[in-house]
Every structure is written in C-alpha cells, then in structure tokens.
Amino acid sequence: MAPTVPEFYAGKSVLITGGTGFVGKALLEKLLRCCPDIGTVYLLMRQKKGLGCEERLKDLWSKRVFDLLxxxxxxxxxxxxxxxxxxxxxxxxxxxxxxxxLQERCNVIFHSAACVRFDQKLKDAVNLNTTGTLRMLTLAESMKNLQVFVHLSTAYCRCDLEMLEEKLYPAVHNPRKIIEIVEWMDDDTLQYLEPKLISSEPNTYSYTKAITEDLxxxxSGKFPIxxxxxxxxxxxxxxxxxxxxxxxNGPTGLVIGSGKGVIRTMHCEPSYTADAISVDVxxxxxxLIAYVTALDKPKTTQIYNLTLSKVFEMTWAEIIKLGEKFVNQFPYSVALWYPGGSIKSYKIAHQIDVFFSHILPAYLVDALLFLLGKKTFMINLQKRISHGLNVLQYYTTKEWDFRNENYKSLRNRVTAEDNETFFTDISSMNPEEYLKNYVLGTRQFCCHxxxxxIPRARKLHTIRYIVDRFFKLVFIALIGWFLYSNRHIFSSSMEFLDSTLKSMTPLNPVKAEDEL
Incomplete structure (x- = not known):
C-alpha cells in the first residue's frame, strides 16, 4: 500500500527555494506542521550583512505565518x-x-524562487526566473537521492492562448539562447529588442516563466519532474x-488602494470570470504533487494547473461588489479619502475617469502641500498606482479557460484523512466569508x-463619508452657479446654433416645385 502523505515525508530532506516569499513561507509552515516527522528542511537564502544564520532564522520564525506552528x-x-x-x-x-x-541527502526540491515583478527588465527577469532555474536543475542532476523536483510556474505562461491545458507548450524562443543573449548583449540594445522578444506575452514575468518550462x-527522465x-x-x-x-501584489494592492480611496477607477470587464487561488490551496x-510524482516516477514532465476553472467561478463584478461591502464594513484607520469609484468596460471611459479622479486631485493635493511648505507625494504615488493598474488590468480585461483535470485528480490519490489535512476540494468555499477575511487580513498583516x-476606524470612515458628500455637493453647487451666472452666454449660443441648423435645412421638395 502507498504511504500516507505524512508517512512519505517522514525522514525526507526537502530543499525550498524562495522560502522567504509569500508562497515559500506558507509551504514551509504547512510541511513542518502537517508532516511532523519530516527530516531536514533546507532553505536557500541570501546572506544579510551583519546577520548570521541563527539571527535570520529567528527573524523568519517570528513572522505571523508561524503563529499556529x-x-x-x-x-x-x-x-x-x-x-x-x-x-x-x-x-x-x-x-x-x-x-x-545536498547532493548526499536531498530527496525533494520545491523551486519557488522567482522574480514576481511584472515590469522587471528582461535581463533581470531571465537571470532570476530562467538562469536561476537552470542552476537549480544542474544541482538537482548531481543529487544521488532526489525523488522529485517541483517547479512553480504560472497558469498565465501562455497568455496568447484562450484555452490552456495541462501540457507543455513549446517555447517561442529557445531558453538557452535567450540566456546567452542577455549575458552578452548590452542593456540599451536589449531594451530596444525587448518588446519584440516578449511580444507573445504581456510582460517579462510571463515570458520568462513560459520559456523556463521548456528548460x-x-x-525529463533524469529525475521525476x-x-x-x-x-x-x-x-x-x-x-x-x-x-x-x-x-x-495583484488583487491585494487593489483592495488596499481602493479601500483607502486612492484607486477610484479600473479598466475591467465585469462579466468575465476571475481566476485567483488562495495561497494555502x-x-x-x-x-501532494511532489508526493504523487515521487510515487509514480514518471519519465515525462507532469503539469498541474492550479486554477478555479470548473471548480469555483465568480465574476469580477461579484468580487468587487463584495470587496466594497467589506471595505466599508471594516475600513482602514488611515485613508486618503472615502472609497468610491467604479469599474469601466471601455478603456476611454476609464482614461477620462483617471484624469478627473486620479491625476487632477493628485496635482491639487500636491499644490496645496507645496503652498503649505510640506513634502509633496501624491503625483508620484499616482504614477506608481497607474503603472500597477496597467499591469493588472491586462488580466481583468481578458478571460481564459484553464483545464485542470490533473489538479482535481489529486484528491483521488490520497486517503480521506489526507484530503482533510491538505484540502483539495475548494468548491465548498464561501466567497463572502473568504473576502471578509481577505479585507481583515489586509488591515492586520499588510497595514499592521x-x-x-475597528470601532475607531468606523468613526473616521463616517467623517470621511460626510466630507466626501459635502465636497460633492459644493462641486455640484459651483457648476450650477457657473451655469446660472453664464446663462446669457449659453442662451446666445443655443440661439446661434438653432439659426445655423435652420439655415442648413434643405428646401421642402413640394414647396420648391410650386415655386418653379
């Protein structure tokens, strides 16, 4: 009989790259807590000046993610x-x-280290995501007791396709040649060529993840992958x-930005299905993928799309509506303005709103700060927000169909107890409860x-609401006053327009015939 998941990991030596990242920390915590007899967990980590291994490990152990453990x-x-x-x-x-x-003892590798910045320069993205993976594969090849190598990629590795199956797609370019190019080519030339090289993908992150899968x-065949x-x-x-x-990153920044009244418009197709998956899932x-792959010992690379498709579906409109509800129910203490705004299906409508609700207020705030002798910040902040939105909005204005049969089959490979421990069935998720906890989590863990x-934050939220409505009434009143004060101008303009239109009206054919 096959061992249970905790039994499989008992005594195993596991290497994790990216162990200090978002996914890496959660992976480390779950392995230590739910596979208590695991052997050694190696973390590949950069040295920090003035800090030894013990200090760095102690700092990592103090993070909130390890509270339960x-x-x-x-x-x-x-x-x-x-x-x-x-x-x-x-x-x-x-x-x-x-x-x-590592060559003598390592049994399992989880390679999650990567550059997750979508706007990273191609040379840096290749060095981190592609060349870094090649270095890990080279080390893995020399390990005597390696049972499985799990590489974390992204479901958005081929954004040019509408449907993505759980199979390997040939890379647009040979990854080894791209590695060579970025090593010898100067930065200016590479920057000039970058748009052409990555044209199949929206950014360097997706591009490097795509070519790295080929690498x-x-x-395959040297060790299970x-x-x-x-x-x-x-x-x-x-x-x-x-x-x-x-x-x-991603939706988290959007939740906080909109909750603090900084983001007030977004280009998004509300009817499209959103595909986002929680870090614990x-x-x-x-x-489980490492467990199954190590037992099966396949000679080909196994692909798993960890997506919500055909499991749990929500539109962007539904998500944003729930997000607004909980942002107002559990507001942030420190905010620029009362939350508001809306999503726009048409890009031109979004751009107009960006000018009036993002750019113009930023210049007005900075002008006021300048006059008061204070340090300005809003214009730079809005530039960063606009850049972030431009990156994210690529994914909110398109829709993909992810096939995930391999992922869904994992629950059939483990015992009922393991299914309870490593919950693979997310169809039972309550979206309202999840988004409520998400908003509370951004308050607690991101905004500290x-x-x-919360009661004090709600009072401040009420004050911001009153101020927001007051300024809107003042703005409407000013427009009304301006229109009333200049009514003679508008009246003359309308008379002129009316006379112009009349002069352009063609003669009535019947009347014209009578005159002849």
Missing amino acids: RDKDPEAIKKVRLINGDITEPELGISDADKKE VAEY AIARPSIVTAAWKEPIPGWVDNL VVNACI EDPAN
Missing part, C-alpha cells in the same frame, strides 16, 4: 537549516560543504490564519492595524 510545536524550527546562497549567482553561490550535503522539461501552475495567488482561505497575506497542492481599532 509555534504554539503547536515550538521545536519545529530546529528541523530548518539555512543554506547561504543566491539563485542569481554561479553555482547558486553555495559552499562546497553545503553542496555536498525544466529538458531534464512536475510543474505547478497557480493562477493569481491570493490570501489564505483556512490556514495558517484565514486572510493571511504579507505582500501588496497552492501549497497543499504542491505538497490592530483589529481592536
């Missing part, structure tokens, strides 16, 4: 060993002793804390606001 098993951290290294350096920058230890597949493709990764659904999130799937100050 610290209470349950305070000694679990002793199973974690830091490996000083960097995926951007030759041979990962690790020492000979560490390399030898990973080259190693699986590629996990999550869609947009969002806050935790259940574990370790409902709503836990520790970065401002992603790490559970990765743990104490849940106890």
Whole structure:
C-alpha cells in the first residue's frame, strides 16, 4: 500500500527555494506542521550583512505565518537549516560543504524562487526566473537521492492562448539562447529588442516563466519532474490564519488602494470570470504533487494547473461588489479619502475617469502641500498606482479557460484523512466569508492595524463619508452657479446654433416645385 502523505515525508530532506516569499513561507509552515516527522528542511537564502544564520532564522520564525506552528510545536524550527546562497549567482553561490550535503541527502526540491515583478527588465527577469532555474536543475542532476523536483510556474505562461491545458507548450524562443543573449548583449540594445522578444506575452514575468518550462522539461527522465501552475495567488482561505497575506501584489494592492480611496477607477470587464487561488490551496497542492510524482516516477514532465476553472467561478463584478461591502464594513484607520469609484468596460471611459479622479486631485493635493511648505507625494504615488493598474488590468480585461483535470485528480490519490489535512476540494468555499477575511487580513498583516481599532476606524470612515458628500455637493453647487451666472452666454449660443441648423435645412421638395 502507498504511504500516507505524512508517512512519505517522514525522514525526507526537502530543499525550498524562495522560502522567504509569500508562497515559500506558507509551504514551509504547512510541511513542518502537517508532516511532523519530516527530516531536514533546507532553505536557500541570501546572506544579510551583519546577520548570521541563527539571527535570520529567528527573524523568519517570528513572522505571523508561524503563529499556529509555534504554539503547536515550538521545536519545529530546529528541523530548518539555512543554506547561504543566491539563485542569481554561479553555482547558486553555495559552499562546497553545503553542496555536498545536498547532493548526499536531498530527496525533494520545491523551486519557488522567482522574480514576481511584472515590469522587471528582461535581463533581470531571465537571470532570476530562467538562469536561476537552470542552476537549480544542474544541482538537482548531481543529487544521488532526489525523488522529485517541483517547479512553480504560472497558469498565465501562455497568455496568447484562450484555452490552456495541462501540457507543455513549446517555447517561442529557445531558453538557452535567450540566456546567452542577455549575458552578452548590452542593456540599451536589449531594451530596444525587448518588446519584440516578449511580444507573445504581456510582460517579462510571463515570458520568462513560459520559456523556463521548456528548460525544466529538458531534464525529463533524469529525475521525476512536475510543474505547478497557480493562477493569481491570493490570501489564505483556512490556514495558517484565514486572510493571511504579507505582500501588496495583484488583487491585494487593489483592495488596499481602493479601500483607502486612492484607486477610484479600473479598466475591467465585469462579466468575465476571475481566476485567483488562495495561497494555502497552492501549497497543499504542491505538497501532494511532489508526493504523487515521487510515487509514480514518471519519465515525462507532469503539469498541474492550479486554477478555479470548473471548480469555483465568480465574476469580477461579484468580487468587487463584495470587496466594497467589506471595505466599508471594516475600513482602514488611515485613508486618503472615502472609497468610491467604479469599474469601466471601455478603456476611454476609464482614461477620462483617471484624469478627473486620479491625476487632477493628485496635482491639487500636491499644490496645496507645496503652498503649505510640506513634502509633496501624491503625483508620484499616482504614477506608481497607474503603472500597477496597467499591469493588472491586462488580466481583468481578458478571460481564459484553464483545464485542470490533473489538479482535481489529486484528491483521488490520497486517503480521506489526507484530503482533510491538505484540502483539495475548494468548491465548498464561501466567497463572502473568504473576502471578509481577505479585507481583515489586509488591515492586520499588510497595514499592521490592530483589529481592536475597528470601532475607531468606523468613526473616521463616517467623517470621511460626510466630507466626501459635502465636497460633492459644493462641486455640484459651483457648476450650477457657473451655469446660472453664464446663462446669457449659453442662451446666445443655443440661439446661434438653432439659426445655423435652420439655415442648413434643405428646401421642402413640394414647396420648391410650386415655386418653379
């Protein structure tokens, strides 16, 4: 009989790259908490000046994501060993002793380290996402007891396709040749060529993830390989804390920006289905993918689309409506203005609204701050917000059909108890409860606001509401006064327009015939 998931990981040595990232921390926490007999968990981590391994590990262990684990098993951290290294350096920058230890002992690799900035320069994105993966694959090839290599990619690795199956798609360019090009080509030439090179994808992140999958597949047959493709990764659904999130990427930044009254318009097709998956569901799937792949020992690369398609579907309009509800119910203490605005299906309508609700107020606020002798910030802030929205709006104005039969089949490969522990069925998710926890999570973990100050935040929210309505009434009154004060101008203009139209009206044919 096949071992259970915890039994499989018992005594195993696991290497995680990107262990200090959003997904990496959640993966480490889940492995230590739900596979208590795991052997050693190696974390590849860059050195920090003036901080030793113990200090860095202690800092990592103090993060909120480990609260539950610290209470349950305070000694679990002793199973974690830091490996000083960097995926951007030759041979990962690790020492000979560490390399030898990994070659002798490592059984499972989770490669999640990547540059998640969509606007990263091509050279940097290739070095992190593609060359870094090649360095990891080279190390994996030298390991004597490696049972599985799990590579984290993205479901949006081929945005030019409307339907994405769980199969390998040939890369537009040979990844090794792209690595060579960015190594020798100067920055100016590469910047000039970048739009043409990545034309099949919306940004360097998607492009490098796409070509890197080809690179990973080259190693098929040398050791078991699986590629996990999550869609947009969002806050935790259940574990370790409902709503836990520790970065401002993607939808999280949108929730906070709109909740603080900074983002007031967005280009989005409200009827399209959104595909975003919670971080705990992603790490559970990765743990099971490694388990299944190691048992099956496939000779080809296995692909898993970790997406909501055909499992749980919500439109952007439904999500935004619920988000607005909870942002007003659990407001932020510090905000620029009362939340408002709307989503726009047409880009021109969005651009007009951006001018009046984003750009113009930013200049007015900065002008006022300048006159008061204060430091200006709104214009720069709005530039960053506009850039972020432009990146995100690519995904809110398109729709994809992700096939995910391999992902859904994972629940059939494990015991009922393991299914309970590594919940793969997300059809039971309550969207209202999830988005409520998501908003509360952004307050607590991103904005560092104490849940106890919600009553005070609501009072401030009410004040912002009154001020918002007051200024809107004043604005309407000013427009009315302006129109009334200049009514003679408008009256003369209308008379002129009326006479002009009459003079352009053709003669009545019947009357013209009578005159003849």
